[in-house]
Amino acid sequence: MSTAGDGKQGLAKTLMPVPDPHPDVFDTQWPLRVADVDREGRLKFDAATRHIQDIGTDQLREMGYEETHPLWIVRRTMIDMVEPIVFKDILRLRRWCSGTSNRWCEMRVRIEGRRGGLVESEAFWININRETQGPARISDDFIEGLRRTTDENRLRWKPYLKGGSREDAASVHRYPVRVSDIDIFDHMNNSVYWGVIEEYLNTRPDLMTAPLRVTIEHDLPVALGDDLEIIRHEYPAGSTDKFGAELADRGVTTLTYVVGDETKAVAAIFPL
Structure with a gap:
């Protein structure tokens, strides 16, 4: 089963379609609750991310690897808010693997509302060794299960984003x-x-009128007591091709999460 789609990669990559029906797609449901939505009742990005984390834990438990592979960190998450899901709906969440290597994998999650709405996501997860706190090999039997939904078994990490500087920032x-x-x-x-x-x-309601893609890449953790700053850059449509030729026709916003001179994470926001 291929993840190639139409061949687009990087920030403009095509997300793998849901292989449905498929016995190795984890499928579950739960309610959309009041803490998950904004003032207009829309499922928020931060709440969607919590759901993506939670279904990952549930699938790990269901597959029987919660004890042997308990620690994972996310290096990149890409979320497409295709159509808003609204308050009091029932969420259907499906999760499956779209790419593997020996120590990490990409996992797709589709979130749908029973009354409409769609959120697509893909996250790059790294298996962590409890003692060394470094990347750890995924067991052969676990890898075998993950590969049932993808033929991408040489997954490599390639960053899509680079942090922006204070000197030319729109705001800090x-x-x-x-x-x-x-x-x-x-x-x-x-x-x-x-x-x-x-x-x-909240400052750009115009962006919420169309499908939106947001990607965050993590470089270093943020700890309690850190003086975290957000550096914003705005790239109008036609002003740059630094995000790839496919995105040169639209505006892109980047947010760089910094503590002092250290870049902790970088986000990119643009309409699909």
């Missing part, structure tokens, strides 16, 4: 790190980075 502002942002790994949880996205989108 502080983003306080709260105790409630810190997770079991003693780092700022992945979903909090997506809260920054929601803050930005």
Whole structure:
């Protein structure tokens, strides 16, 4: 089963279609609750990210690898808000593997509302060794199960984004790190980075009128007490091809998450 799609890669990559029906696609449902939505009742990006994390844990448990492969970190998450899912709907979530290597994999999640709405995502997950805190080999039997939904078995890490500088930024502002942002790994949880996205989108309601793709790549963790700043750059349509030729015809916003001179993460936002 191929992940190639129409061949687009990088930020403009084509996400693998859901292989449905397929016995190795994990399929579950739960309600969309009040903490998941914004003032207009739309499923938020940070809430969608929590759902993506939660279904990953549920699938790991269902497959029987929760004890042997308990620690994973996400290096990149790409989310397409294709059509809003609204409050009080029932979410159907499907998760499957779209690419593997010995120590990491890409996992697709599709979130659909029973009454309409669609969110697509793909995340690059790295298996972590508990003792060394470095990448660890995924067991052969686990890999075999993951590969049942993809023929991409030589997955490599290639960054799509590079942090922006303060010198030519459209804005720079502080983003306080709260105790409630810190997770079991003693780092700022992945979903909090997506809260920054929601803050930005609140200033750009025009972006929410069309399908939207947001990608975040993580370089280094953010810890409690860090003086986190968000550096914003705006690239109007036709002003650059630095994100690939496919995106030269649309505006792209980048948000660089920095602590001092260290880039912690970079996000890119653009209409599909």
